[in-house]
Amino acid sequence: MGEILVGTCSWxxxxxxxxxxxxSGQRDAEGRLRYYAGRFPVVEVDASYYALPSVRNSRLWAERTPDGFRFDxxxxxxxxxxxxxxxxxxADLRDGVSGTELLDEVWxxxxxxxxxxREAGRLGTLLFQFPPWFGPGARAEAFLEACRxxxxxxxxxxxxxHPGWWRDDQQxxxxxxxxxxxxxxxxxxxxQTLPVSIRPVTPVTDGQLAVVRFHGRNPAWGSGSKEERFRHTYAREELAEWVPRLRGMAEKADEVHVLFNNCCxxxxxxxxxxxxxxxxxxSGTA
Structure with a gap:
């Protein structure tokens, strides 16, 4: 049975x-991370989607967290x-660099x-979240191969x-x-009531790691502000639905990362x- 690590999509x-x-007293950058890492074993770095992370921050994050902690x-x-x-x-990439040259440098x-x-043993995974228009097909497959x-x-x-990836005929x-x-x-x-809803399937495609992200169940998903999209307080019954699924995933992967993105x-x-x-x-009592 693999280990199930539970955390959130930002600290x-x-x-x-x-x-x-x-x-109080633990609300500065160092205090927040040390406090969070004392209560959860994994966290997602969400800010790296909006701006490139820095070597300095990665070193500080590694120093401020215990062995076994994971950053996705x-x-x-x-x-x-x-x-x-x-x-x-x-700043140095905003002018005069474009196309393949820009992409190579950013990578x-x-x-x-x-x-x-990674050197400190803190990296859980690199998380690639693709946009709603990234549907299955030859171009998407080629993009994934290039990414790999x-x-x-x-x-x-x-x-x-894109919901097409996990429909019955495509799964x-x-x-x-x-x-x-x-x-x-x-x-x-x-x-699950929107055209863009992704079915709650639980494929395990790599024996080392499986990941589950909980986005909340707000019907404003995709149309409202960030707070409106993610505003949801999970009922215990909603979470309990996932317990056997997560345990089933842990039977196939060394680690399962469970991350909550209802960040309101x-x-x-x-x-x-x-x-x-x-x-x-x-088991059986949740």
Whole structure:
């Protein structure tokens, strides 16, 4: 049976910081991370989607967390085909560099910035979240193969936002593709009433790692503000639905990372705490 690690998709989210979850005296950058890492064994670095991470921060994160702690680092937007503002790029790359040259440089800097986490044994995976228009097909397959070529030797997890990847007639092909590429599939919990809803399937495509991300079940997903999209307080019954699924995934993977993305106030950390309690209960009692 593999280990199930439960955490959240950010420890620096402004709504969490202002919620009062962090105690007085531990609300600076170092204090927050040390406090978080004393309560959860894994976290997602969400900020790396919006701007390239830095070597300095990766070293500090490694120093401030215990052995066995995991950081799942979200890929920078340019690397997954999302629109990327020029202002999100390093200053020296905003003018005069474009196309393949820009992409090559961004890839190199992204890997270099994350390397201290890997050297310290803190890197869980690189998380590639693809946009809703990234549907299954030959072009997408080629993109994934190119992504794998650039990350050879690194752990990679893939989350699809296009529902076509996990429909019944496509699921087997998608799982086989990711398994062939040595990439971990990301399972998703989200509202199921929208055309863009991803089914709560639980494929395990890599024996080392499986990932589940909980986005909340707000029907405003995809249309409202960030807070509206992710505002959801998970009921214990909703979390309990996933306990046998997570345990089943842990029978096929060495680690299962369970990450809560309903980052409004302290909703994500509270859901993570509840999920940890449910998983700690004897099988059949959750």
């Amino acid at each position: 620096t989210d402004s709504a969490l910081v202002s919620s009062g979850w962090y105690p 680092v979200k890929a920078f937007s340019l690397l997954t085909g999302h629109p990327t503002r020029p202002g999100a790029l390093p 190199q800097r992204f890997r270099g910035a994350v390397e201290p986490l 070529a650039r990350t050879r030797g690194w752990p990679v997890a893939v989350e699809f936002r 087997g092909w998608t799982s086989a593709l990711l398994a062939d590429l040595g990439m971990s599939a990301v399972a998703v919990d989200m509202v 106030a302290d909703a994500a950390v509270r859901a993570a705490e509840s999920m940890g309690e449910l998983l700690a209960a004897p």
